Amino acid sequence: MTVESVQPETSVDPVELREPPLAGGAVPVFGHGLQLVRDPLDFMSSLRAHGDIVRLRLGPKTVYAVTTPDLTGALALSPDFKIDGPVWESLEGLLGKEGVATANGPLHRRQRRTMQPAFRMDAIPNYGPIMEEEAHALTERWRPGTPIDCTSESFRVAVRMAARCLLRGDFMDERAERLSTDLATVFRGMYRRMVVPLGPLYKLPFPANREFNRALADLHLLVDEIVAERRASGQKPDDLLTALLEAKDDNGEPIGEQEIHDQVVAIITPGAETIASTIMWLLQALAEHPEHAEKVRAEVESVTGGRPVGFEHVRSLRHTNNVILEAIRLRPAVWILTRRAITDTALGEYRIPAGADIIYSPYAIQRDARSYDRHLDFDPDRWLPERAKEVPKYAMSPFSVGNRKCPSDHFSMAQLSLITAAITAKYRFEPADDSDDSVRVGITLRPENLRLRPLPW
Ligand code: HEM
Incomplete structure (x- = not known):
């Protein structure tokens, strides 16, 4: 699908365009804000009943919510929208202004060109040995019958895999722990600052603010250390950090220190939180659906012949995949996405004014009964080729599409397959007494406090 191929949908004669309807349930002053804050997942899932695109009132602001798969695809592919808006401004303030996740236009295109080779399909097998090592090390840390804290375990393996594969070096043990702890604190605080933007209050010396500032400062310090050490080593392994250090701007000049720093931050931060949340949901699904855990175990055994699962097996692990x-369909780590209209434009038959903020929810799209039979059932077989072709286009785009599509889709799927296969080959899971798998909504979705007991088969 190319940008051009969606043009017919958006090139409706302007006189025929309509203003999206106002979603029901707005109350004076707050508009839909309370509903969005109180139960964002339910609220976003309810909007399709009000229209394909609906207007929301969030205090004094109007925000447009897109609710159908085809229009979310058209939005993501259209050049008339960019990454911007309050969420991104607060992200930039904290994580840096020159990273790929928040850049637009030529800077964004150049940055994508620099990082893309590290994520290309043919680059992934190079990460195989590290992924294998980390996936098996994870299971070796666990003791049969002793509950595991799935949040810290998932963060740990996610950070270690991303950092070791993409930034190489043998510095990772102590630093991976620091990175995991810092990122967990930073993400919690960032979400609070986005949802409840109390500006100056976050500068007061409350313990939560101090903890957030300390973690954020340490994250930036860590990245500086990693970059400085690589420079001092004089080594240039074939990895993303070397690609960033050697990158040139459009004038052929080396890119600045700040951009290198912000790029490392912009790659490591989404990489850790998304994979960690997905691993938590996978563990939860394996505990809740022992029949599928058993099927995965049997598949891994038949593919590996009982040997430790390796990168070369990943492609054959169909049911595991x-x-x-x-798991990603029902609990997409990235549950909400935003854009801003660059110009007066159209989406489907609706008029979108320049400067409009748009939101949509992969969570709502991926659970919609109009796209999925028995939409809330955990049914991995719906991804068998003959059934998967019935899923409407863009009804399952957890990595998004278009120029902002996650660069890491293949990298992520390889990591997730190896981890799922390695842990399931060894263990089945039962919830510990104090486990709480209710959904915690933050920048990503994850279980509130998942604690599972690994048990031998
Ligand atoms: C962007 C999802 C893992 C790095 C995105 C976007 C989505 C996404 C939906 C698009 C955001 C938008 O349209 O505004 C996911 C999911 C993951 C995952 C579901 C795992 C299950 C990773 C990993 C890395 C990564 C492991 C890096 C190691 C990035 C970066 C961007 C991005 C740098 C920004 C791309 C740009 O703006 O051009 N991701 N991601 N992601 N992701 Fe991922």
Whole structure:
């Protein structure tokens, strides 16, 4: 699908364009804000009943919510929208202004060109040995019958895999722990600052603010250390950090220190939180659906012949892959996405004014009964080729599409397959007494406090 191919949908004669309807349920002053804050997942899922695109009132602001798969696809592919808006401004303030996740236009295109080779399909096998090592090390840390804290375990393996694969170096043990702890604190604080933007209050010396500032400062310090050490080593392994250090701007000049720093931050931060949340949901799904855990175990055994699972097995692990897809469908780590209209434009038959903020929810799209049979059931077999072709286009785009599409889709799926296969080959899971798998909404979705007991088969 190219940008051009969606033009017919958006090139409706301007006189025929309509203003999207106002979603029901707005109250004076707050508009839909309270509903969005109180139960964002339910609220976003309810909007399709009000229209394909609806207007929301969030205090004094109007925000447009897109609710159908085809229009979310058209939005993501259209050049008339960019990454911007309050969420991104607060992200930039904290994580840096020159990273790929928040840049637009030529800077964004150049940055994508620099990082893309590290994520290309043919680059992924180079990460195989590290991924294998980390996936098996994870299971070796666990003791049969002793509950594991799935949040810290998932963060740990996610950070270690991303950092070791993309930034190489043998510095990772102590630093991976620091990175995991810092990122967990930073993400919690960032979400609070986005949802409840109390500006100056976050500068007061409350313990939560101090903890957030300390973690953010340490994250930036860590990145500086990693870059400085690589420079001092004089080594140039074939990795993303070397690509960033050697990158040139459009005038052929080396890119600045700040951009290198912000790029490392912009790659490591989404990489850790998204994979960690997905691993938590996978563990939860394996505990809740022992029949699928058993099927994964049997598949891994038949593919590996009982040997430790390796990168070379990943492509043959079909059911494992379908379990991962189904976990991602029901609990997409990235549950909300935003854009801003660059110009007066159209989406479907609706008029969107320049400067409009748009939101949509992969969570709502991926759970919609109009796209999925028995939409709330955990049914990995819906991804068997003959059934998957019935899923409407863009009804399952957890990595998004278009120029902002996650660069890491293949990298992520390879990591998730290896981890799922390695842990399931060894263990089945039962919830510990104090486990709480209710959904915690933050920048990503994850279980509130998942604690599972690994048990031998
Ligand atoms: C962007 C999802 C893992 C790095 C995105 C976007 C989505 C996404 C939906 C698009 C955001 C938008 O349209 O505004 C996911 C999911 C993951 C995952 C579901 C895992 C299950 C990773 C990993 C990395 C990564 C492991 C890096 C190691 C990035 C970066 C961007 C991005 C740098 C920004 C791209 C740009 O703006 O051009 N991701 N991601 N992601 N992701 Fe991922």
